[in-house]
Amino acid sequence: MPATSDIPLxxxxxxxxxxxxxxxxxxxxxxxxxxxxxxxxxYGLVGESGSGKxxxxxxxxxxxxxxxxxxxxxGQDISGKLTKSQKNLLRTQMQxxxxxxxxxxxxxxxxxxxxxxxxxxxHMCSGAGERRGRVExxxxxVGLAPEHAExxxxxxxxxxxxxxxxxxxxxxxxxxxIADECISALDVSIQAQVVNLMRDIQRDTGTAYLFIAHxxxxxxxxxxxxGVLHHGYLLETGTKDEIFEHPVHxxxxxxxxxxxxxxxxxxxxxxxxxxxxxxxxxxYAKGTDHLVGGTHxxxxxxxxxxxxx
Amino acid sequence: MExxxxxxxxxxxxxxFRTTAGSVHAIRGIDFDLYRxxxVAIVGESGSGKxxxxxxxxxxxxxxxxxxxxxxxFSYTHADGSPETVDILKKDKKWIRRHINGKRMAxxxxxxxxxxxxxxxxxxxxxxxxxxxxxxxKEEAYRRSLKxxxxxxxxxxxxxxKNYPHQLSGGMRQRVVIAIALSCNPDLLICDEPxxxxxxxIQAMILELIRRIQRERGISVIYITHDLGxxxxxxxxxxxxxxxxxxxxxxxxxxxxxxxxxxxxxLLSAMPDLDTEDERLYTIPGSPPNLLYEKPGDAFAPRNPYxxxxxxxxxxxxxxxxxxxxxxxWLLDRRAPKVDMPPELRARIARMKKExxxxxxxx
Numbered sequence: 212m213p214a215t216s217d218i219p220l221x222x223x224x225x226x227x228x229x230x231x232x233x234x235x236x237x238x239x240x241x242x243x244x245x246x247x248x249x250x251x252x253x254y255g256l257v258g259e260s261g262s263g264k265x266x267x268x269x270x271x272x273x274x275x276x277x278x279x280x281x282x283x284x285x286g287q288d289i290s291g292k293l294t295k296s297q298k299n300l301l302r303t304q305m306q307x308x309x310x311x312x313x314x315x316x317x318x319x320x321x322x323x324x325x326x327x328x329x330x331x332x333x334h335m336c337s338g339a340g341e342r343r344g345r346v347e348x349x350x351x352x353v354g355l356a357p358e359h360a361e362x363x364x365x366x367x368x369x370x371x372x373x374x375x376x377x378x379x380x381x382x383x384x385x386x387x388x389i390a391d392e393c394i395s396a397l398d399v400s401i402q403a404q405v406v407n408l409m410r411d412i413q414r415d416t417g418t419a420y421l422f423i424a425h426x427x428x429x430x431x432x433x434x435x436x437x438g439v440l441h442h443g444y445l446l447e448t449g450t451k452d453e454i455f456e457h458p459v460h461x462x463x464x465x466x467x468x469x470x471x472x473x474x475x476x477x478x479x480x481x482x483x484x485x486x487x488x489x490x491x492x493x494x495y496a497k498g499t500d501h502l503v504g505g506t507h508x509x510x511x512x513x514x515x516x517x518x519x520x
Numbered sequence: 521m522e523x524x525x526x527x528x529x530x531x532x533x534x535x536x537f538r539t540t541a542g543s544v545h546a547i548r549g550i551d552f553d554l555y556r557x558x559x560v561a562i563v564g565e566s567g568s569g570k571x572x573x574x575x576x577x578x579x580x581x582x583x584x585x586x587x588x589x590x591x592x593x594f595s596y597t598h599a600d601g602s603p604e605t606v607d608i609l610k611k612d613k614k615w616i617r618r619h620i621n622g623k624r625m626a627x628x629x630x631x632x633x634x635x636x637x638x639x640x641x642x643x644x645x646x647x648x649x650x651x652x653x654x655x656x657x658k659e660e661a662y663r664r665s666l667k668x669x670x671x672x673x674x675x676x677x678x679x680x681x682k683n684y685p686h687q688l689s690g691g692m693r694q695r696v697v698i699a700i701a702l703s704c705n706p707d708l709l710i711c712d713e714p715x716x717x718x719x720x721x722i723q724a725m726i727l728e729l730i731r732r733i734q735r736e737r738g739i740s741v742i743y744i745t746h747d748l749g750x751x752x753x754x755x756x757x758x759x760x761x762x763x764x765x766x767x768x769x770x771x772x773x774x775x776x777x778x779x780x781x782x783x784x785x786x787l788l789s790a791m792p793d794l795d796t797e798d799e800r801l802y803t804i805p806g807s808p809p810n811l812l813y814e815k816p817g818d819a820f821a822p823r824n825p826y827x828x829x830x831x832x833x834x835x836x837x838x839x840x841x842x843x844x845x846x847x848x849x850w851l852l853d854r855r856a857p858k859v860d861m862p863p864e865l866r867a868r869i870a871r872m873k874k875e876x877x878x879x880x881x882x883x
Contacts, residue, residue: 402790403802403803469724473749476773
């Protein structure tokens with residue numbers, strides 16, 4: 212799904228997210244990350260655990276207060292203290308789907324009430340009839356039956372529960388959905404169902420996704436553009452073809468080489484490239500943004516850029 | 521196959537669990553063999569019974585399990601060289617603990633954080649098994665542990681012996697778990713989703729490590745996983761499980777390049793590879809069955825777009841395709857209509873074969 216507009220829906224500039232542990236020690240989870248998401252596109256964030264990909268998602272939706280940097284969403288700066296109208300915009304236009312549907316759905320509430328919670332909080336329905344109508348329409352859209360509204364989360368299978376999580380995110384008609392590892396807890400055959408559903412929804416509603424995952428082949432399949440994170444730095448970003456066909460940064464190369472391919476003869480002969488940050492002599496902090504071409508950027512020093520590109 | 525000796529032979533394994541909701545028939549007749557030095561991967565979704573099968577082989581089934589039938593024959597040699605074959609299911613837990621677990625059959629679990637003891641140093645945990653099983657002295661155990669840690673690629677092994685698990689990264693922890701599993705020189709290594717909790721870059725390193733050790737020591741390995749990429753990298757033979765049954769078995773090449781069972785088709789095409797450009801992924805409709813409610817016929821039939829009428833009445837037997845390749849689907853019966861795999865998958869397999877240097881369509 213190509214970008215439909217030149218004005219980014221979400222613009223993140225120089226985002227830093229630090230977590231002070233005590234007086235002496237601060238975890239620097241995200242270090243100066245910048246990227247944009249255009250309306251209706253999917254931006255994939257990949258990286259190993261601890262690279263800061265989930266933190267970025269949570270900072271963007273303001274579960275954390277960013278240490279520094281700017282987050283502009285729908286033309287409004289949402290990185291500082293939020294006004295009431297900004298909060299309203301953020302809570303309706305941006306939604307999140309979490310990794311583990313069992314942990315993110317309240318076990319004591321019926322699915323219908325879980326899905327309608329946003330409507331209730333923002334007083335978006337005039338009556339019980341309209342509320343029920345909207346919930347049922349949405350459940351149908353994500354492949355569940357209207358009578359499922361009366362059930363509790365534990366009565367569903369893992370894939371169905373994730374559909375409930377998607378329905379809950381969709382009820383506010385958001386412009387951006389942050390999907391944080393939303394398929395990694397599901398079985399392979401169910402993952403494909405959920406990914407298909409997410410693509411169908413994007414086609415119908417034009418919502419944009421920030422798709423956070425560590426499964427690179429799935430990220431490649433669903434994303435239009437991709438950002439590669441390591442140790443809190445965004446090392447390389449570009450369209451999926453730019454990243455997968457012409458990776459420039461050695462970390463991206465090693466990451467791509469590690470993806471196992473379901474092709475036994477090829478796979479048995481192959482060994483992954485190894486990458487050791489400490490031994491590589493690369494210092495991410497010294498790097499600056501370099502344009503490779505098109506929308507393809509990498510973070511490195513001028514000297515490294517000369518060597519790699 | 522004369523030069524290989526059979527190390528594990530499972531026949532007609534049948535296991536049910538007593539639960540408050542009723543009896544769950546988790547394993548419904550499983551046969552497979554494993555020869556020395558070979559690798560078998562058991563593939564399936566959660567609830568297909570792959571972990572239960574391996575727990576039965578290790579004699580560590582949950583207490584509400586009841587084995588309704590079958591044999592698990594495990595062959596090993598004593599220290600003096602005399603061979604011995606035992607049926608694990610006939611032995612009591614204590615005997616298995618003493619003679620099999622950790623000593624001749626070792627297991628690597630999914631999450632290295634939960635399988636290591638957070639209150640013990642790495643060194644003590646690696647030494648524990650050999651002191652208990654072989655009664656070696658502490659000094660000897662220390663020396664051997666140091667060598668093991670170096671063998672699994674831990675730098676600064678001497679320093680690491682004194683560390684606690686939380687001081688190590690996920691990949692390092694899994695290396696320690698592998699060292700512990702190898703500490704008593706087992707004949708069989710069972711890896712239950714060994715890399716699911718790890719990052720791709722570390723996953724590749726751990727898999728290559730297990731493969732190297734397997735080659736050097738000539739041990740057999742069973743992988744339990746749902747990740748077909750991992751399977752392609754490591755497996756000689758593959759058993760695809762669904763709802764407590766093996767639905768297709770064969771060599772890795774047969775399963776990946778010539779799958780016959782609709783469930784295998786679904787599994788293969790549900791995972792996009794890097795060249796997948798299709799608008800939609802082919803999916804298996806529905807979700808895995810609840811084994812609390814047994815129904816006659818093929819358990820996969822409700823999710824199978826290619827199901828025949830007979831599937832509702834009678835479960836299919838294993839049809840032979842080659843000497844190593846079998847599949848349990850009525851589609852292979854000579855009276856069945858000719859059904860082809862989904863075109864997306866056909867195209868992908870053709871592409872994979874080309875990449876692998878096999879000529880497409882020539883078998």
